[in-house]
Amino acid sequence: MTTDLFEVMRTCRAMRRYEPRDVPQETIDELIDLAIRAPSAGNTQNWTFVVVRDPAVKHALAEEVRKGTRWEASLSELAITHRVREGMIDEEEEGRARRVLAAFRRLAEEFDDVPVVVCVCAERGGGAVAGPGPLRVLRGAIDTYGVWGTLRFALAGKGFVAQGSWASVYPAVQNLLLAARGMGLGAVLTTPQLLGPPGRFEKVLDIPKGVRLAALIPIGYPKGKFGPVRRLPATVFKDRYGRS
Secondary structure (H helix, E strand, O other), rough: OOHHHHHHHHHOOOOOOOOOOOOOHHHOOOOOOOOHHOOHHHHOEEEEEEEEEEHHHHHHHHHHHHHHHHHHHHHHHHHHHHHHOOHHHHHHHHHHHHHHHHHHHHHHHHHHOEEEEEEEEEEEOOOOOOOOOOOOHHHHHHHHHHHHHHHHHHHHHHHHHHHHHHHHHHHHHHHHHHHHHOOOOEEEEEOHHOOOOOOOOHHHHHOOOOEEEEEEEEEEEEOOOOOOOOOOOOOOOOOOOOOO
């Protein structure tokens, strides 16, 4: 366990293998309490959490995870092979990519055995601008952006709503991951609900309409050690995009 913030951030690796021992509920409660200290757009706090321990529910989630993982892993395998053939990555980078892919597959196969899965949900519309509404607001928008600009804004309204929802909930996800690392717990951000037709995971979890699943976070005592997180150098531009 560590409380040094910078060390937590630099060593918060994606941990995908866990010991079989249980994680106490009071520990999960503390993780979620720390997660909701995150900022959200307009302070909407549009997050909700489903803590899954029931073996039957975990198995149903695991089945859906494996369905999406199979074809996603196949696409990743093809992409790695293509990059190697085209000389886009060297042997070391290929090895790293294949290790990540193997860990991705292994987590899917062992998903039933994850001690706890925290499912983070976002209420649609939280923290977003919903587009022109009353006549007074419409007139103000036209005065500011013109007719064409206002029309574009209105047509994009749903997209802004979705973007605002995700932007408001993912800081809480990051807080949860960092808090887990600080407590010596392994965790990993996964979004398997994106790997296939929508609604499958929501059905398993009885998530109502108007609420979207943002992430599934497996949590447990890790097999393996935390360590420095390697990243590519940041791409930074000066004043405008593309200006070095």
